[in-house]
Amino acid sequence: MPRRLADAASGGEPPFVVRLAGIADEDFSAFPNNECGLAEVGKTIRSLKGAGCDAVVMGGSCGARIFRSLIRTGAARRCFRG
Numbered sequence: 001m002p003r004r005l006a007d008a009a010s011g012g013e014p015p016f017v018v019r020l021a022g023i024a025d026e027d028f029s030a031f032p033n034n035e036c037g038l039a040e041v042g043k044t045i046r047s048l049k050g051a052g053c054d055a056v057v058m059g060g061s062c063g064a065r066i067f068r069s070l071i072r073t074g075a076a077r078r079c080f081r082g
Contacts, residue, residue, distance in 0.1 A: 003026045003027075003028070004037045005057060005062075006028065006031050007054070007055075014031050014032060015031055015032075015052055016031070016032045016033065016034075016048065016051035016052075017031045017032070017033040018033070018034055018036050018038070018044055018045075018047055018048065019033055019034070019035045019036070020035075020036065020038050020060075020074075021035050021036060021037045021038070021040075022038075023038065023060075024060075032051060034047040034051075
């Protein structure tokens with residue numbers, strides 16, 4: 001699904017793809033991209049700003065294992081503070 005989104009969006013300016021480390025398993029080498037961890041919110045935002053992004057679309061899926069590891073490390077609490 002994420003690769004199809006990137007292909008569909010590439011009709012104009014190429015999309016910038018943030019690949020989630022340890023999760024993304026498709027080849028995005030045809031697009032400007034960067035790899036960020038799921039809990040690396042600051043790095044992700046800097047990557048998007050550096051690429052001049054003005055809109056974000058998220059696609060794909062990841063299993064519960066990823067979210068359990070975020071909770072164990074406390075990363076989820078740091079990312080989603082209210």
